[in-house]
Amino acid sequence: MTPGPGHERARVVEVVRAALSAAEVSADQPRDGVFQFELPGQQKLATPCQLVVGDHALAIHAFVCRNPDENHEEVYRWLLARNLRLYGVAFGVDRNGDIYLDGRIAHAAVTADEVDRLLGSVLACADESFDVLLRLGFASAIRKEYAWRVSRGQSTRNLDAFRGWLSQDG
Numbered sequence: 001m002t003p004g005p006g007h008e009r010a011r012v013v014e015v016v017r018a019a020l021s022a023a024e025v026s027a028d029q030p031r032d033g034v035f036q037f038e039l040p041g042q043q044k045l046a047t048p049c050q051l052v053v054g055d056h057a058l059a060i061h062a063f064v065c066r067n068p069d070e071n072h073e074e075v076y077r078w079l080l081a082r083n084l085r086l087y088g089v090a091f092g093v094d095r096n097g098d099i100y101l102d103g104r105i106a107h108a109a110v111t112a113d114e115v116d117r118l119l120g121s122v123l124a125c126a127d128e129s130f131d132v133l134l135r136l137g138f139a140s141a142i143r144k145e146y147a148w149r150v151s152r153g154q155s156t157r158n159l160d161a162f163r164g165w166l167s168q169d170g
Contacts, residue, residue, distance in 0.1 A: 025037050036049070059104045065133045
């Protein structure tokens with residue numbers, strides 16, 4: 001007799017717990033099989049994530065950026081093109097228009113290495129995409145913030161990533 005789905009789910013919960021520990025990721029577990037944590041990055045300083053062990057699959061949900069203020073068509077076109085190159089996850093939007101990375105792995109494929117690979121994919125994608133998404137979807141607000149800070153002699157250091165296009169028109 002083969003073990004039932006409850007046994008496989010319990011195995012996946014333990015694999016996820018061990019993989020997070022090995023990666024030195026501190027996670028809260030508000031419910032059995034639900035792990036909440038943040039992945040640290042360079043451009044996107046923290047990516048909030050949730051791993052959920054379901055009855056048949058392990059799901060990952062990672063918040064990337066809020067609903068863009070402008071240029072939705074170009075943002076969505078960029079997201080769809082980027083999806084073609086991603087491993088284990090894809091960009092999506094929720095009912096509020098906020099941008100997430102989402103993915104699922106069947107229980108049978110869940111190993112510590114695969115969880116690590118999935119987390120690495122989320123981290124790299126969220127971090128590499130963040131400045132592009134801000135430039136595409138929030139350029140007007142960033143330009144206004146930059147001009148406001150300059151006019152008051154305040155630091156613009158956290159806007160340095162955008163310095164190359166901030167002074168351009170449009």
